[in-house]
Amino acid sequence: MSSLGWIDFDEAERQRAQRIMALLQERESRDELGLGAIRDSIADHLFPGTSTIQTRLRYMLFIPWLFRTLESNELSEAQFREQARRLEVDFIKSLQNGGETKGVFGIDAGARLQRLPSSVYWAGLGAWGIRVFPGSIDSLFVALRGRGRLRGGSDDDETLVNSHALAIWSPALPQMPKDLLERAVFRLTTEEAQFLIDRLVATQPASLLTTLARNGDDADCDYIWTHPHLSAFPAPARRLVQHGEIFSQVMHGAALLYNLALSELRERDDWKDDYRELLKFWVDELDLGAVRAWSLDDFWSVVEHPAHAIRQPAKNFVTQWRDFVLGGTMEAITSPSARRLVEDRERRLKTSQSRYANHAVRDRWSGASGTERLTFRWAQARSHLTLQLLF
Known part of the structure; x- marks a missing residue:
């Protein structure tokens, strides 16, 4: 209507x-x-890659960054799961410290949060080629248990811990801000925005979302069929x-x-x-x-x-x-x-x-x-x- x-x-x-x-x-x-x-x-x-309960686009980067802080550790499956949850819950405070109030996943539930941001964005991360690991979050924890690995990026100082290293994230993933765990904001940097557009172009070239993102089309309309550039x-x-x-x-x-x-x-x-x-x-x-x-x-x-x-x-x-x-x-x-x-x-x-x-x-x-x-x-x-x- x-x-x-x-x-x-x-x-x-x-x-x-x-x-x-x-x-x-x-x-x-x-x-x-x-x-x-x-x-x-x-x-x-x-x-x-979108979902009705996605709140802010930068979670597409927050999730890989948070997970990468754990991936080089020697942890059991249960420890990976526990520490990943703690990171996501604690990250609520980081966003609040950055002045964010709207769109913060779990801001009311806090430690009682049942559905974590990673579960909401996991499918989108795969659809956009930000996540290259093909399995579920649980299967990733299983794959990582008890082993170190090459942290999924192109840093010169990262070294292979064992020969069974997993490819989890796009090698082009932007660097995590140094103070992310203390203070975070939703606004994308130019580099981050371009990375997301590049991922869309590479993985979803025929989608309307890719066309609109590439063209910088920000029309304000309630229905896509009322878009002025239809x-x-x-x-x-x-x-x-x-x-x-x-x-x-x-x-x-x-x-x-x-x-x-x-x-x-x-x-x-x-x-x-x-x-x-x-x-x-x-x-x-x-x-x-x-x-x-x-x-x-x-x-x-x-x-x-x-x-x-x-x-x-x-x-x-x-x-x-x-x-x-x-x-x-x-x-x-x-x-x-x-x-x-x-x-x-x-x-x-x-x-x-x-x-x-x-x-x-x-x-x-x-x-x-x-x-x-x-x-x-x-x-x-x-x-x-x-x-x-x-x-």
């Missing part, structure tokens, strides 16, 4: 409008209707973005209908009114001409990605919902068959935890789930481009 406006008649209307806007900004990550593989396939084609995108990326726009627009209606149905089951008149209003906006903004022209055969062809298996039931659900939309948007909202399609999909995915079937689970429902339009991680890519790669 590109815009939502209202006339501020009174306080009640103003509060209602604020509730609706809050619903649209809900960011629950659960994939209620089983569209995650399609969403992530598109995102990984356009913006590889027409200049490489043809494959432009084709995928156009497919993504229609997919996001069409399937948003199914997500809103799901939330409306749960609101009805919870007998919450305020939620029901809000979702009916949102569905009206969805109907008004839906480009039926584009939906009619949408080739699902071409869509399934271009979104295919080796890291994600899009199963036939998901394809069937998208196809059937699209058919309901083409039959009339109000029909898609009110038709018992359309509502049954959404319900059956959720029940098959969630089984005993279905909010339709399980009263206890439904009673814990917050009133919003998956209400935001799919954006395919454009917000994270835009943050990397505008705040940190470009300066």
Whole structure:
């Protein structure tokens, strides 16, 4: 949904409008209707190595630097794991000492931090060729246990400790700042930014993220399909973005209908009114001409990605919902068959935890789930481009 406006008649209307806007900004990550593989396939084609919970781009350098401080030590697997965790937790203080408050991973949890930054950025480090070791973090600890190694860089003073040295990081990795463990900031240096762009060019040359980073494109827009330079995108990326726009627009209606149905089951008149209003906006903004022209055969062809298996039931659900939309948007909202399609999909995915079937689970429902339009991680890519790669 590109815009939502209202006339501020009174306080009640103003509060209602604020509730609706809050619903649209809900960011629950659960994939209620089983569209995650399609969403992530598109995102990984356009913006590889990104994640919805990445906070700051310089973590792509922080993680290798922190790990390299341990790699030449003679440690057991358990010791590597323990010391790596301590380093990542202690690093929170280093960022605070540097004056950073926003985007610091674990700033509230501190020592209780469960998901470490390394686990969040590990896949991206591999996708961008910053990490050349092919395995998981745990497998790296296993490979390093009880042995010294050549620290992964090109320093003249680094020496081979044993003949089984591992290649873990790109040899071109910039040098770690000497005071990193005492004071750290998120701002990239020119050398670091160029290193990241070079890694993208080398490992992800066809991605839209690489094109935008190389061109220094820092457009401020909510959706990638509203980018002012869309027409200049490489043809494959432009084709995928156009497919993504229609997919996001069409399937948003199914997500809103799901939330409306749960609101009805919870007998919450305020939620029901809000979702009916949102569905009206969805109907008004839906480009039926584009939906009619949408080739699902071409869509399934271009979104295919080796890291994600899009199963036939998901394809069937998208196809059937699209058919309901083409039959009339109000029909898609009110038709018992359309509502049954959404319900059956959720029940098959969630089984005993279905909010339709399980009263206890439904009673814990917050009133919003998956209400935001799919954006395919454009917000994270835009943050990397505008705040940190470009300066």
